[in-house]
Amino acid sequence: MDSIDHTFNSGPFATAVWNFFAATAGLQPGQLTLKARLRQWWTTKTRNAGHQLLLQATPVFICWNLWQNRCASKYGGKVTNISRVKYAIYKDTYKMLENTFPQINWPARWTTLLQTSERCKHTIKVYMVAWKRPPEHWIKLNTDGSAVINTGKIGAGGILRNREGKMVMAYSVFLGEGSNNQAETKAAQLGLSWALELGYKNIQMELDSQLVVQWITKKTAPQWTVANQVEEIQQLISQTQYFSCSHIFREANSVADSLAKHSNNTTTPQVYFNTNQLPKETQAYYQMDLQNMPTFRRKKTKKIFEPP
Structure with missing residues (x-):
């Protein structure tokens, strides 16, 4: 039976190939259905970055080489050979990793290639x-939003x-x-409403969402779900004399971040005019900013290396 599913997934030859690579990859x-196989590889x-690329690309190479094997057998007169197909899949993966991450010494066997990508x-x-104070005659507004993935609850600070x-x-x-x-x-x-x-x-606004900054500064069009809110923000901006909006790293926006997260513990709006009223965690971040204390930002680069 020469169906698409038989060639790419359910046939004994395809099943043996999929199972070999899945087992060595810890899957x-x-x-399984072909859709389930792809989902398994792509959601692990x-x-x-190297391990991610391997898991995303290998099932594509498997399908491609299964198709090449089928065509070579049906039209080229070649005998089906599972070892040849496995090697071709490894070779495609190897070349991809070598070209993408040339600084890594990628090994010449599939199992060790996979282990290296994991290490x-x-x-x-x-x-x-660090958070910086606004210029003379300006007020600074730092804002943040909070979204709890499990419950869908959101808040603002x-x-x-x-x-x-x-x-x-x-x-x-x-x-x-x-x-x-x-x-x-x-x-x-x-925040803009209360400032006005x-x-x-003269309002200087900072957010740690680069996307929202681009919407407010009209560099990109907002999503339809927030288009009305962004339009309201533009109307508020028109009431200011001088206005600026810029991105701030999350680590330097800790006061607003803690206030946004605190909203998940409340049911009514909390407005503070005295620092003693602030939540304890927010007070700590506020004092750090007041004393110009920096914090550390740690960011993964795209570059990877193999540890000794």
């Missing part, structure tokens, strides 16, 4: 970041600080259910 072998937790580590870049770095007001608001982008944009909208109500016209 569950067996008689990976350890680094590789990302280079970690560490550098200091933000803080207004003056030239001396001292708090003017802060807020923590539970928003119900929604997406992280909805939480981020609502947090920005609430308090009479501030």
